[in-house]
Amino acid sequence: MPPLTPWKRLRRDITSWPRRVTARQRALPNLILLGAQRAGTTSLHAHIGLHPGVCLSRTKEVHYFDNYQDQGLDWYRSHFPTRRWVEARSRDL
Known part of the structure; x- marks a missing residue:
């Protein structure tokens, strides 16, 4: 990767600040999609993201x-x- 210009570095630091401050409140992923280039991982990622119970990175x-x-x-x-x-469950009470 080419080095960032000072302006791009400043923009990156400003926009990533809220994410870095809340990092400890964020969960690690339960699933990591692996695949070769041109193997359909983008389509799979998009389809999985349509599920209401899934939050993508x-x-x-x-x-x-x-x-x-x-x-x-x-x-x-x-x-x-x-x-x-x-999750709310009443059946197991």
């Missing part, structure tokens, strides 16, 4: 494991939603 490919692992787990978490999941 901000970006489709975070590249944590191959490019950004040195940024730490909070950086990885910052790419996922803060939505809290609540």
Whole structure:
């Protein structure tokens, strides 16, 4: 990757600040889609995202494991939603 210009770096830092502050409140993914290029992962990603019980990451490919692992787990978490999941069950009481 080419280095970022100072303006692009500033823009990235400003827009990612809220995500980084709330990183610890974000859950790690329950599913990671793996696939070769041109293997249909984009279509699969789109179809899975249509389900009302699924929250997708901000970006489709975070590249944590191959490019950004040195940024730490909070950086990885910052790419996922803060939505809290609540399940109500009366049958098991």
